[in-house]
Amino acid sequence: MNKKDQLLETTQYIKSKGFESPEIGIVLGTGLGKLINEIDIIKEIPYSDIPHFPQATVEFHSGKLIYGTIENKKVIVMSGRFHLYEGYNPWQVTYGIRTMHSLGIKKLLISNAAGAINLNYKKGDLMLLEDHINLQGSSPLAFANVGEFGDQFADMLEPYSKNLNTQMKAIASTYDLVLHEGTYVGVLGPQLETRAEYRMLGLMGADAVGMSTVPEVIVAKHLKLETVAVSVLTDECDPDNLQPVNIAEIIAIAGEAEPKMILLFKELIKTI
């Protein structure tokens, strides 16, 4: 079956379950999981029930699509995202974005965890993405007939909405939260970077590094969605003083930053 027809079947199935005219799509990455507690849930569907949705890996059995309201806005939330490093292809990694677009969202909100390349940024700080560098070695637009979905040579002039970023910065300032704004570099992973790689990423102009978000945002831009993305910085990537990776600490730091991230997203949803 061709990609257009797959997407149509997926969308029809989800609509038949009562997902009516959502306005905003949200990808719950690290640092935003507890946003679920803020949703008045109307309906949820496990990814495994949705036709053509990527099949979950073992660690990812709980992925689901949630429909409900936050601040009186109708939202769809992807609880659980797909990464290239898990072996999914770029089409699969971005299938949820295409699905939410087909269901009618106009705006997309994304969160992730990232390492701080800019050494003025500290563990636990948040960073608004202003731009990105794709070092994942692939594009989610590199397939036959991509022109049926949008421009093949899509421009990447403003992948992150200036308008939404301005609003996000105003919210951060109202609540006295540190919110940097910088360039995110997406790498494939799953291994972390060598000292030489961190040094290179800094020289390239990256402020933060992570293993997600970039393919999702390329597709969102292709589909003309207004997008905002925030990273929680979980580790400091100093090539001259690199520490062994401590996953427990990364998770703890992401957890501590979560209330700040949730506040920003809720207030943004209220105003858009």
Ligand code: HPA
């Ligand atoms: N590198 C890549 N991805 C990451 C990092 C990192 O240092 N920290 C959190 N996600």
